[in-house]
Each structure stands twice: as structure tokens, then as C-alpha cells.
Amino acid sequence: MGKYIIRRILGTVPLLLLITFVSFVIMQSVPGGPLSVYRNNPRVTAKDLERIEKQLGLDKPLPVQYAIWLRNLLRGDWGESFAASRPVLPLVQERLLNTFYLMGASFLVALLIAFPVGILSATRQYSFFDHLATMFSFVGLSVPIFWLGLVALIVFSLKLGWFPAGGMRTIGSTFSVTDRLRYLILPMSVMALHSAGQYSRYLRSSMLEAIHQDYVTTARAKGLSDRQVIYSHALRNAVIPLITIVALDLPQLFSGALLAETVFSWPGMGRLFWRSAMRFDYPVLMALITITAFLVIFFNLLVDVVYAYVDPRIRFQNS
Amino acid sequence: MALAMQEDLAPAEGFWTRPWRRFRQHRMALAGSLILVVFALGAILAPQLTSYEPNKQDLDNRLAPPSWEHPMGTDELGRDLLTRILHGGRISMLIGVLAMSVAVTVGTLFGAIAGYYGGRIDSALMRFTDVAISFPSLFLLILLAAYFGSSVPTIVLVIGLLSWMRVARLVRASFMSLKAQQFVEAARCCGVGARRIIIYHLLPNAMGPIIVAASLGVAGAILTESALSYLGLGIQPPTATWGSMLRNAQDQMAIAPWTAIFPGLMIFLTVIAINYVGDGLRDALDPRQLER
Numbered sequence: 001m002g003k004y005i006i007r008r009i010l011g012t013v014p015l016l017l018l019i020t021f022v023s024f025v026i027m028q029s030v031p032g033g034p035l036s037v038y039r040n041n042p043r044v045t046a047k048d049l050e051r052i053e054k055q056l057g058l059d060k061p062l063p064v065q066y067a068i069w070l071r072n073l074l075r076g077d078w079g080e081s082f083a084a085s086r087p088v089l090p091l092v093q094e095r096l097l098n099t100f101y102l103m104g105a106s107f108l109v110a111l112l113i114a115f116p117v118g119i120l121s122a123t124r125q126y127s128f129f130d131h132l133a134t135m136f137s138f139v140g141l142s143v144p145i146f147w148l149g150l151v152a153l154i155v156f157s158l159k160l161g162w163f164p165a166g167g168m169r170t171i172g173s174t175f176s177v178t179d180r181l182r183y184l185i186l187p188m189s190v191m192a193l194h195s196a197g198q199y200s201r202y203l204r205s206s207m208l209e210a211i212h213q214d215y216v217t218t219a220r221a222k223g224l225s226d227r228q229v230i231y232s233h234a235l236r237n238a239v240i241p242l243i244t245i246v247a248l249d250l251p252q253l254f255s256g257a258l259l260a261e262t263v264f265s266w267p268g269m270g271r272l273f274w275r276s277a278m279r280f281d282y283p284v285l286m287a288l289i290t291i292t293a294f295l296v297i298f299f300n301l302l303v304d305v306v307y308a309y310v311d312p313r314i315r316f317q318n319s
Numbered sequence: 320m321a322l323a324m325q326e327d328l329a330p331a332e333g334f335w336t337r338p339w340r341r342f343r344q345h346r347m348a349l350a351g352s353l354i355l356v357v358f359a360l361g362a363i364l365a366p367q368l369t370s371y372e373p374n375k376q377d378l379d380n381r382l383a384p385p386s387w388e389h390p391m392g393t394d395e396l397g398r399d400l401l402t403r404i405l406h407g408g409r410i411s412m413l414i415g416v417l418a419m420s421v422a423v424t425v426g427t428l429f430g431a432i433a434g435y436y437g438g439r440i441d442s443a444l445m446r447f448t449d450v451a452i453s454f455p456s457l458f459l460l461i462l463l464a465a466y467f468g469s470s471v472p473t474i475v476l477v478i479g480l481l482s483w484m485r486v487a488r489l490v491r492a493s494f495m496s497l498k499a500q501q502f503v504e505a506a507r508c509c510g511v512g513a514r515r516i517i518i519y520h521l522l523p524n525a526m527g528p529i530i531v532a533a534s535l536g537v538a539g540a541i542l543t544e545s546a547l548s549y550l551g552l553g554i555q556p557p558t559a560t561w562g563s564m565l566r567n568a569q570d571q572m573a574i575a576p577w578t579a580i581f582p583g584l585m586i587f588l589t590v591i592a593i594n595y596v597g598d599g600l601r602d603a604l605d606p607r608q609l610e611r
Contacts, residue, residue, distance in 0.1 A: 015446075015449070015450055015453075018450055019450060019453075019454060023459075023462075026459075026462055026463065026466070027462070027466075029466070030466045138591055138594055138595065138598075139591065141591075141594060142538065142542075142587060142590040142591035142594050143587050143590075143591075144542055144545055144546065144549075144562075144583060144586050144587065144590075145546075146546060146549050146565070146583075147545075147565060147579075147582075147583030147584075147586060147587065150565065150568060150569060150572060150579045150580075150583065151579070151580065151583070153569075153572065154572050154576045154579060154580070158572065158573050158576075248452075251452070251453060251454060251455040251456065252455070254455035254457075254458070255455045255456065255457035255458070255546075258455075258457055258458070258461075259457075259546055259549075259550075262549075262550065263569070273458060273461065274461055274550060277461045277462055277465040278465060280465075280466075285462065288458070289458065292454075292455055292458065293453070293454060296453045296454065296455070297453060300453060
């Protein structure tokens, strides 16, 4: 088991290097160079530009620049934001936590919706409820997150006045759970609806598969109740494939968070990324890309390890 | 010889009869097709259907609510919303179809090569696919669109080149199972080259899943384009796309909610219609899915 984990961790290193290198090249290939923002600024002279270029090491060839960036990163130095003239790390840190808060909450709500819906529509296949659930998942899959957010704002914030129209908390007020919740509910629900449709759909089909397995029939034949068969036999096995789907969905979740953050003026990393892209603030962009890629790869690894732990066949298959 | 075999593989009479029958039984897929036909006609006939110009401003009529003259109201520059939606549909749907074509071409190429040759080529290509799939594509899209501009060809290429991964995996999987079958062995015995086998023998047999993936790909591309345009990185004004029409809607939604509702509704209806059609195609073309 230990050997398997070590092999997998080593396998992620080239992956991370590749992703960061490609992003680095993309960022440096901006027409006009990474300093093109400064070029339009009349207060910045050609001499200044040259100085900044030297200071940031932009006059060196690309692979060398990447190596420098990587070396600094390994020392814990993420560089300095062009736009804010501040170190990148504290700037990114706060935003990241805000995004995780939103993503985590909506992920939980998505699972809370998906489980009952998935189980019920599998156990009552082709019932009215099943058709309704199918429709729900198609809607979740098809609705643009940002438009759903806009409509939610119009209805629940502008017309009904139940929730604030954006932000994360009332500015200037002391921390209170109800205040946080009031701001959280709309963006969270919009994101959760999107994911819940997909999760419930997968849970339904893996439940259906599990229900028709021999061991489930055996359990029934032994006289176990429906409830026991479904919850302790079928569901346990049906959840395993769902783990993969959820892990694979993580990049999508990040993309969705970016849109939700834009609609609801949520001070998260998605909005920071968008703003930094508009300003060509590439130290911030590189930091966000590296962290996101690391997280996605880390979660995939975690899922694989959990899998290998649960199912020994995987461990030996690739060795 | 090869020519004779090729003729044998050409669709015999009634190739589409059974899939069509199955497709017809999927009521939502039929309804979806109908919606798509109506929307496509609306986009094609846009200039004939309305008497307004999509970019003509009418400053006396700013943010007018829906009425007989303007069935969907007007926007902040007094432009007729329905006209802009019809014209915007042209670009949104065009980008969806073109980006999907790019994605399917690249994905099929990668998947076919990986699946047919296997071994080291396969693991290299699949590792590359893993990298591409494990990254939040909207982030890269934002970068590329911000840096390289946002004309229709750029947007098509950028979306297409970031969404081929699922197709590649699908094609690889079906090639791997197909290449072990006897007809491929027979072709190889006759001295048919690898390229010929891939194009004339394997590809036609893998068409079902590719068509399904392609239809769902159009839906994904339309959603992606609208998200990019909403963020201000898609097709630039004054040209209308459904996404870019939503860009200013948030500032006005308190006084003119229709500017936020109608364009998004079009995206939603189109995407859900395509997804239902894709679901129907899956039932029709991929019968294994039904055995349950």
C-alpha cells in the first residue's frame, strides 16, 4: 500500500511541472509581452520599462525564467503582484478561503439533495418521481450558472427582498452566523443545483446496477427487509463509483465558483483570477493556477488511494 | 480487395431505420429537436422575421418593457431585444457547432491513435489527456481569450481545443474493444494499412458514441461561449450573442429584468433541448446502454 502511494505521488510531480510550465508559456506569450499594461501608461518611460524588465528577470530566456520562478516557489516565495504591488501569497490566501467556504457549502448541499433523489428514483424506476428527478437533473445540467444567479437575484433579492444582492457579509457589522447565511444561501443554492442534478443522476444509475447484482438478490432471499437491502447492501456499493465522479467534477466546480462569484460579487479566487487576467497580473495568475492544479491533482490522488485501499485489485493491477 | 470490403461496410439499406424508431420513442428528444429546428430557423431567417436592425439604437426607447412593438422589450440603448436574440442566436449556435467540430476532430484523432496503437503512444497521449482534463478549463479560457482577443475564429479554436478530452477517451475505449474483433484481424491479414483500418474499418463502427458526444459537445460549447461573453471576454460589442447580451443586464435588472431573463432563457432552452436530443441519440445509437 505504502509503495503504491509513493509511486502515485511521484507520478504527480511531472504533471504539476507540465501544467505550470504550459501556463507560464501561455502567460509570457501575451502579444506585447507581460509588461504591455505598463506600455500604455504615459508615466512609465522606456527606461522604467527596461528597469522593471531586468528586475523581474523578463529579459532572460523563457526556460530560465520558469526555473527561477520554480526555485522561488520552492523557497516559499510566490512573487509580487504587478497590480497591487504586494506579495502574492497573502493576497491569494484570503480569496482562496472564501472560495472554499462557498464551494464546500454548495458541495454539501448538493450531496444532501442528490442522495435522497438518486436513491428514490432508482428504487422507484420509471415512477412519476423518477421522471421528475430526471427532468431536474437535465435542468441542472443545462442551465447557465450565471443566468440562474441573475434570475435568483431578481426574484429573491430585488422582488422579495429576502436576501442581499451580493457580497459575503454586511460590511462593518460584527460576525454573526445568520448574517453570513443570508449572504451564502443564494450563491450556494445556485451552485448546488447544478451539481446535484449530475450527482443524483450518477447515483441513480449506479444504484440500479447494484440493485440487480446477485448479492442483493441473495440478501433479499435471506429475508432482509427492503430498507436493509437498499441502504446497507446496494447503497454502499453504489457510492463507490460516485466518488470518482465527484473527484472528476472538481475542475468544473472551480469554473462554476468563478461564475457564481462574479454574479454575487463574492470576494473569491475566481473573481481575483478574472481581474488579474484583465490586468495581465501574471504572478497572481501563476499562483492561482498552480494552487488550483495542485488541489485538483491532490484530490484525484486521494480518491485513487482510497479506492486502492477499498479495492485491492487496483493496487496490483499496475505494478 | 480493399475496395470490395469498403463497399461491404457501406451502410446497407435500412441502416438508420432502427435507430430512428428508437429515437422517435424518446418524446423529450423529439420535443428538443423541434425546439432546435425552430430556433435554427429563427436565426437563419432573422433579417426577414423582424423589421428592426440588431445594432440600431433608439435612444427614445431605452429599456422599454415588453410590448406589441417590442415583444421582449428593449435594452439600454433602445435596441429591440427580440431582434438581437434572433441575430445573437446565429453566432451563439455557430460557435457551438464549430467549436464542437474542432473538439470532435482533435478528440477522435487522439483517441483513435491511442486506442489503435496502444502501448507507449497510448500512455503518452492519455497522460496528456489527463493533464488537460484535470484543469478548470474556464480559467485557461479566460487567459487565452484575454490575451489573444475574441474574434469568432479565436473563440471557436480556444473552446474546441479545450474540450476534446472526453471524446478522446470515448474513442480510445471503443477502438480498444473494436480492434480485438475478427473483422479487423481479417483486414490486417489482407494487408490493409493502419491508416485505412482506422478510417474505413474502425471509425464507422465507433460512430454511435462519437455522434452522441458531438451533440452534447455543442451544448457544452454554447454554455462556455455564453459564460465567456458574460465575463466580457467573448465576442465584442456591438455584435450580439446570447452571453454578451447578459453582460450589462446585471446593472439594469432592478429596472429592466427582461434584459436579464430573455437571453439566458434562450441559452437554457437551447442547451436543454440539445441535451435531450443527445440523450435520445444515445438510446438510439448505443443499444448497450438500454440493457439494464
